[in-house]
Amino acid sequence: MAEDFAGLDEIGDWSVDKLRILRDYSERYSLILQNQRNQRGAKQFFTGYIDAFAGAGEHVHKTSGAIVKGSPLIALELPHRFDHYEFIDLNPERVGRLIRLAQRWSNVSVHQGDCNDVLLKAVLPKYRYDDYRRALCFLDPYCLQLDWKVMETAGRMRSIEIFLNFPIHDMNRNAKRKSIEDVDPKSWTNMTKFWGDESWHPAMFAPSRQADFFAALGGGEGPELEKVGNDSFAGAFQKRLKDVAGFKYVPDPVPMKNSIGAVVYYLFFASNNDTGARIANAIMKGYR
Numbered sequence: 431m432a433e434d435f436a437g438l439d440e441i442g443d444w445s446v447d448k449l450r451i452l453r454d455y456s457e458r459y460s461l462i463l464q465n466q467r468n469q470r471g472a473k474q475f476f477t478g479y480i481d482a483f484a485g486a487g488e489h490v491h492k493t494s495g496a497i498v499k500g501s502p503l504i505a506l507e508l509p510h511r512f513d514h515y516e517f518i519d520l521n522p523e524r525v526g527r528l529i530r531l532a533q534r535w536s537n538v539s540v541h542q543g544d545c546n547d548v549l550l551k552a553v554l555p556k557y558r559y560d561d562y563r564r565a566l567c568f569l570d571p572y573c574l575q576l577d578w579k580v581m582e583t584a585g586r587m588r589s590i591e592i593f594l595n596f597p598i599h600d601m602n603r604n605a606k607r608k609s610i611e612d613v614d615p616k617s618w619t620n621m622t623k624f625w626g627d628e629s630w631h632p633a634m635f636a637p638s639r640q641a642d643f644f645a646a647l648g649g650g651e652g653p654e655l656e657k658v659g660n661d662s663f664a665g666a667f668q669k670r671l672k673d674v675a676g677f678k679y680v681p682d683p684v685p686m687k688n689s690i691g692a693v694v695y696y697l698f699f700a701s702n703n704d705t706g707a708r709i710a711n712a713i714m715k716g717y718r
């Protein structure tokens with residue numbers, strides 16, 4: 431019987447790396463948390479795996495044409511299972527496919543809808559720090575589809591760790607204009623929603639060093655702006671995850687490059703747990 435690939439995404443090697451990092455970390459996370467005991471010897475934490483941009487559960491590899499397991503299947507097949515799985519996707523076809531794939535596991539909820547609403551209203555509130563509930567949340571949008579409120583809420587809750595795919599290519603293409611007035615209104619709205627305020631624009635540009643030099647010699651009309659590099663811009667977001675969202679640990683992200691070496695995403699990890707941060711950093715180091 432012919433395999434049904436309809437509705438599946440094609441993915442490249444960098445996505446495979448992203449999924450490996452996620453699997454390696456999830457495996458350690460669930461092993462450590464599931465084994466922690468309180469003073470009475472009972473299991474200490476209820477653990478959740480949250481996949482906000484879950485997809486169909488499987489992909490097709492661009493070059494080999496092989497089926498590659500997606501993030502939800504990887505999490506479901508871990509040797510030490512999470513206590514509950516929450517999958518969210520906007521696309522009804524992908525959700526249908528994922529429901530079929532996930533039906534042989536228990537403790538799985540699949541939501542169809544905008545993950546920003548579903549996370550803030552229905553999922554994140556289930557993982558209160560004081561209730562000894564902890565969750566690993568994977569935020570894997572294609573482009574500017576995420577709301578800063580999600581990241582800020584996760585940071586403030588202290589019980590949620592995140593992996594975030596930061597869509598630098600989409601940001602550069604749609605929002606990197608010297609004057610903020612030149613950014614089209616839809617891209618401005620999406621960028622401001624993702625970043626949380628308009629400070630993304632000054633973070634994208636710095637006074638030109640050349641113009642500075644001429645101004646210092648008494649010429650010119652003050653510093654011109656020039657585009658900052660991708661690493662600096664990602665660095666500004668890293669600082670924001672710490673200073674504004676309140677994550678204590680945000681290791682340097684992994685730049686994810688396409689087949690011609692251009693950075694398309696940065697994979698971020700953010701947590702309030704030092705052990706988690708140490709493990710994630712050690713895994714990510716091998717890919718930086």
Ligand SMILES: C[S@@+](CC[C@H](N)C(=O)[O-])C[C@H]1O[C@@H](n2cnc3c(N)ncnc32)[C@H](O)[C@@H]1O
Pocket residue numbers: 449482483484485486487488499500501502518519520521524543544545546570571572575
């Ligand atoms: C990059 S794919 C996810 C891949 C998946 N995490 C994996 O690694 O197997 C992004 C997914 O996000 C979904 N999506 C886009 N906007 C969304 C939104 N606002 N809420 C939930 N899902 C969304 C798309 O339908 C798509 O399936």
